Amino acid sequence: xxxxxxxxxxxxxxxxxxxxxxxxxxxxxxxxxxxxxxxxxxxxxxxxxxxxxxxxxxxxxxxxxxxxxxxxxxxxxxxxxxxxxxxxxxxxxxxxxxxxxxxxxxxxxxxxxxxxxxxxxxxxxxxxxxxxxxxxxxxxxxxxxxxxxxxxxxxxxxxxxxxxxxxxxxxxxxxxxxxxxxxxxxxxxxxxxxxxxxxxxxxxxxxxxxxxxxxxxxxxxxxxxxxxxxxxxxxxxxxxxxxxxxxxxxxxxxxxxxxxxxxxxxxxxxxxxxxxxxxxxxxxxxxxxxxxxxxxxxxxxxxxxxxxxxxxxxxxxxxxxxxxxxxxxxxxxxxxxxxxxxxxxxxxxxxxxxxxxxxxxxxxxxxxxxxxxxxxxxxxxxxxxxxxxxxxxxxxxxxxxx
Amino acid sequence: xxxxxxxxxxxxxxxxxxxxxxxxxxxxxxxxxxxxxxxxxxxxxxxxxxxxxxxxxxxxxxxxxxxxxxxxxxxxxxxxxxxxxxxxxxxxx
Numbered sequence: 001x002x003x004x005x006x007x008x009x010x011x012x013x014x015x016x017x018x019x020x021x022x023x024x025x026x027x028x029x030x031x032x033x034x035x036x037x038x039x040x041x042x043x044x045x046x047x048x049x050x051x052x053x054x055x056x057x058x059x060x061x062x063x064x065x066x067x068x069x070x071x072x073x074x075x076x077x078x079x080x081x082x083x084x085x086x087x088x089x090x091x092x093x094x095x096x097x098x099x100x101x102x103x104x105x106x107x108x109x110x111x112x113x114x115x116x117x118x119x120x121x122x123x124x125x126x127x128x129x130x131x132x133x134x135x136x137x138x139x140x141x142x143x144x145x146x147x148x149x150x151x152x153x154x155x156x157x158x159x160x161x162x163x164x165x166x167x168x169x170x171x172x173x174x175x176x177x178x179x180x181x182x183x184x185x186x187x188x189x190x191x192x193x194x195x196x197x198x199x200x201x202x203x204x205x206x207x208x209x210x211x212x213x214x215x216x217x218x219x220x221x222x223x224x225x226x227x228x229x230x231x232x233x234x235x236x237x238x239x240x241x242x243x244x245x246x247x248x249x250x251x252x253x254x255x256x257x258x259x260x261x262x263x264x265x266x267x268x269x270x271x272x273x274x275x276x277x278x279x280x281x282x283x284x285x286x287x288x289x290x291x292x293x294x295x296x297x298x299x300x301x302x303x304x305x306x307x308x309x310x311x312x313x314x315x316x317x318x319x320x321x322x323x324x325x326x327x328x329x330x331x332x333x334x335x336x337x338x339x340x341x342x343x344x345x346x347x348x349x350x351x352x353x354x355x356x357x358x359x360x361x362x363x364x365x366x367x368x369x370x371x372x373x374x375x376x377x378x379x380x381x382x383x384x385x386x387x388x389x390x391x392x393x394x395x396x397x398x399x400x401x402x
Numbered sequence: 403x404x405x406x407x408x409x410x411x412x413x414x415x416x417x418x419x420x421x422x423x424x425x426x427x428x429x430x431x432x433x434x435x436x437x438x439x440x441x442x443x444x445x446x447x448x449x450x451x452x453x454x455x456x457x458x459x460x461x462x463x464x465x466x467x468x469x470x471x472x473x474x475x476x477x478x479x480x481x482x483x484x485x486x487x488x489x490x491x492x493x494x495x
Contacts, residue, residue, distance in 0.1 A: 001473065028445035031477055040472035042451050049472075 012053030012074025187237035190223040196246030206240030354380035
């Protein structure tokens with residue numbers, strides 16, 4: 001019946017009101033004339049029904065004689081009206097199509113954050129990958145472009161591609177030059193990178209200024225790159241080489257909940273479909289957020305041909321229902337977890353060559369949490385090489401004057 | 403039912419083909435108590451909000467109920483929709 005109604009909606013139909021008391025007779029006359037009648041409804045005095053526009057035209061004289069036409073509906077009737085204003089209608093249609101096509105295309109590419117030479121290189125790369133201006137927005141995949149530019153140019157540390165209106169904007173940030181490494185023959189000193197107690201000093205060159213058992217603070221000089229010349233009283237600057245081992249102490253305080261809330265799936269799911277036009281979504285089927293707790297995933301479905309020509313696709317979203325369950329964590333699991341986290345944290349703070357000398361780990365608990373309090377004693381290389389510079393004579397004179 | 407029509411009906415039964423293909427008998431189908439489809443009819447005699455009478459070759463079919471609406475009527479079939487309470491078959495006078 002729906003197909004039948006849809007067909008007549010396209011071909012056109014006429015709504016007729018009949019105030020005659022003997023309406024059955026009219027219905028039978030129409031039936032005998034082979035006119036299909038549908039949606040017959042009794043109104044106050046008479047009846048209301050629908051017949052097709054073709055039948056209405058064929059039996060116009062008969063119908064006008066016995067009944068009153070109320071309304072004419074349908075796509076064909078609308079099109080017939082439009083026929084009289086053909087030029088205007090075609091113009092309007094062309095305007096709408098042109099506007100849509102113009103706004104769904106990219107007409108300009110702008111590169112921000114680099115010089116003209118690199119901009120030309122990026123544009124050449126786009127051309128190599130069949131992205132020539134003008135191009136349809138549906139063919140632009142920003143994430144893919146970002147990856148492509150990032151992989152092809154080593155000197156960019158950040159690339160972002162986005163569409164603004166009908167313009168494709170490529171935003172790049174160039175890498176800063178890396179600080180020069182200290183050459184082995186440049187004068188340098190070794191300073192402490194951490195607060196520690198000196199355990200061992202192995203100085204290959206330079207003058208050690210600390211000894212075993214000394215307490216040193218972060219930034220304090222351990223091996224000085226200024227040594228006295230053997231043949232004269234003058235001091236000379238040399239590159240420092242050596243390893244200084246120090247005992248360092250790390251304190252950790254951690255806590256872990258006794259009861260934890262976990263989301264568990266109930267295997268129930270509901271779908272929602274959106275029509276996506278130029279990045280804007282219009283919901284067509286389904287409900288948004290049908291569950292109180294849910295996990296949401298979405299996927300894009302491209303419509304054949306249409307998605308290629310214009311930026312139109314269907315977005316399918318799935319809501320998976322979840323319930324929150326509270327899980328009690330036993331003491332051993334919590335302790336193991338805290339220990340693992342503690343050692344992970346320690347690895348981040350120490351070098352790979354570091355060695356644990358002593359560790360004290362204490363566990364405690366209250367009503368809600370398990371606690372870990374620990375102190376780890378580590379022996380590690382605390383030396384950090386820094387470049388030293390000679391003080392110019394001019395500068396020393398200036399300071400004297402001051 | 404006339405003798406010839408009766409014969410055609412019996413023949414259709416023997417040949418295991420639809421009865422209304424050979425005879426003039428009407429075909430009546432119901433969808434729950436909401437819809438009744440009558441095929442091979444001869445027109446409507448009465449159409450009221452609570453009653454529809456459909457004329458067939460031998461009988462009159464009276465459909466009683468409420469909120470009746472004729473969904474479709476053509477030369478071959480009539481579809482009556484509404485709350486159907488009663489269907490009465492009566493021989494034509």
